Amino acid sequence: MRLPESVNVLLLGSGGREHAFAWSIARSKRLARLFIAPGNAGTAACGTNVDINPNNFGSVKQFVLSNNINMVVVGPEEPLVKGIYDFFREDSQISNIPVIGPSARGARLEGSKEFAKDFMTRHGVPTAAYRSFTRKNIDEAYVFLETLKAPYVLKADGLAAGKGVLIVGSLDEAKKELGEMLGGRFGHAGDTVVIEEYLSGIECSVFVATDGKSFKVLPVAKDYKRIGEGDTGLNTGGMGAVSPVPFADGKFMDEVVSTIVKPTVDGLAKDGIEYKGFIFIGLMNVVGKPYVIEYNVRMGDPETEVVLPRIESDIIGLFEGMAFGRLDAYELAVSPLTATTVVCVSGGYPGEYVKGREISGLDKPSESIVFHAGTTAKGGKVLTAGGRVLAVTSLGGSIEEAVGKSFATIAGIEYEDKYFRTDIGKDLL
Numbered sequence: 338m339r340l341p342e343s344v345n346v347l348l349l350g351s352g353g354r355e356h357a358f359a360w361s362i363a364r365s366k367r368l369a370r371l372f373i374a375p376g377n378a379g380t381a382a383c384g385t386n387v388d389i390n391p392n393n394f395g396s397v398k399q400f401v402l403s404n405n406i407n408m409v410v411v412g413p414e415e416p417l418v419k420g421i422y423d424f425f426r427e428d429s430q431i432s433n434i435p436v437i438g439p440s441a442r443g444a445r446l447e448g449s450k451e452f453a454k455d456f457m458t459r460h461g462v463p464t465a466a467y468r469s470f471t472r473k474n475i476d477e478a479y480v481f482l483e484t485l486k487a488p489y490v491l492k493a494d495g496l497a498a499g500k501g502v503l504i505v506g507s508l509d510e511a512k513k514e515l516g517e518m519l520g521g522r523f524g525h526a527g528d529t530v531v532i533e534e535y536l537s538g539i540e541c542s543v544f545v546a547t548d549g550k551s552f553k554v555l556p557v558a559k560d561y562k563r564i565g566e567g568d569t570g571l572n573t574g575g576m577g578a579v580s581p582v583p584f585a586d587g588k589f590m591d592e593v594v595s596t597i598v599k600p601t602v603d604g605l606a607k608d609g610i611e612y613k614g615f616i617f618i619g620l621m622n623v624v625g626k627p628y629v630i631e632y633n634v635r636m637g638d639p640e641t642e643v644v645l646p647r648i649e650s651d652i653i654g655l656f657e658g659m660a661f662g663r664l665d666a667y668e669l670a671v672s673p674l675t676a677t678t679v680v681c682v683s684g685g686y687p688g689e690y691v692k693g694r695e696i697s698g699l700d701k702p703s704e705s706i707v708f709h710a711g712t713t714a715k716g717g718k719v720l721t722a723g724g725r726v727l728a729v730t731s732l733g734g735s736i737e738e739a740v741g742k743s744f745a746t747i748a749g750i751e752y753e754d755k756y757f758r759t760d761i762g763k764d765l766l
């Protein structure tokens with residue numbers, strides 16, 4: 338099986354990651370028509386936005402059937418965790434349409450921290466030591482905490498919009514937080530809590546495309562999670578990213594592939610888990626040795642905005658390899674240039690912020706690719722529509738050169754209360 342030579346694609350999602358996917362898909366020689374559901378003001382320049390909620394599988398199916406869609410690419414985790422892959426496989430009207438993303442069982446690698454940790458243990462993937470607890474054995478959890486050293490890492494088992502991980506400095510605080518988590522602070526996502534050993538090191542994100550048997554390792558990236566300069570203040574969805582990452586050199590990546598990527602993909606096959614999608618492995622480099630912090634079952638945001646611009650080979654060919662088990666025959670070509678992205682947010686984010694501000698300067702010529710994260714088009718204007726508004730990506734011979742281009746582009750774009758970090762990539766120089 339393969340895709341037709343000319344392909345109609347439906348892409349699900351609406352953030353900067355999806356604009357980067359749309360931009361990359363639109364460059365493919367094999368694209369016929371691209372639809373994005375629901376998309377944003379930026380994706381509208383790469384294809385046609387359609388007003389469909391990606392979690393409404395019935396509407397997605399109707400659209401696929403009535404528009405002769407050949408392939409569905411899933412950006413965010415929620416439809417995957419809710420089983421969109423399986424929904425397609427089990428419906429004879431659409432079971433022949435490939436969905437790029439894992440089955441619901443595979444998506445549990447992100448949907449359940451306990452499942453992910455047990456998977457890693459079962460397949461010998463290096464990760465922090467851990468135990469998981471529910472309200473029933475909370476007393477054992479308190480005893481386990483006493484055996485650990487500060488700081489303490491507590492993780493709500495389920496999806497908690499990126500807020501379910503707490504790192505606390507004292508034992509008393511850890512016990513109090515544990516009580517609140519198991520008491521329902523994160524709703525059912527916190528019914529089970531994973532307590533794990535703290536790992537000290539530098540983080541990076543490794544992206545893997547797999548067909549469930551073979552895999553391709555995509556460019557490695559580092560993201561900047563906190564709102565303030567010097568990576569201080571509250572956690573955000575991501576304020577910027579850089580690819581490649583200087584410390585993730587050939588030797589380190591060989592170790593990542595042999596101790597983490599291969600055992601992970603082999604583990605999926607051994608467990609009989611269908612997985613034709615991306616695996617995003619959050620890693621900690623602990624004095625040269627990689628440990629898995631977390632799996633995500635999708636690409637990262639804003640990492641995708643630096644990973645995809647460095648991929649020079651045809652992305653529809655990559656998807657085809659993933660969907661039909663022929664990824665080993667795909668030749669991945671990666672640009673040697675450095676990509677940086679700087680995220681412009683609405684002032685106040687990640688707390689409260691105002692939406693609907695007019696953005697000007699988007700049409701000025703620049704040396705960057707301006708990916709839209711949270712924007713909407715209204716009456717011929719582009720308005721802010723989220724906390725993260727734009728991800729301004731540039732390529733260059735060095736981090737300084739690339740990030741300098743992003744800052745120059747950002748200087749020409751205006752909206753009220755624009756905020757961005759000026760230190761993206763500085764820690765890597």
Ligand code: AMP
Binds near residue numbers: 465534
């Ligand atoms: P997660 O949602 O699992 O990625 O966790 C969010 C963040 O918490 C990670 O990006 C790390 O910065 C941090 N973190 C998670 N687990 C650990 C750990 N075991 N040791 C140190 N930091 C951690």
Ligand code: GLY
Binds near residue numbers: 560
């Ligand atoms: N940048 C982190 C994430 O996408 O989860």
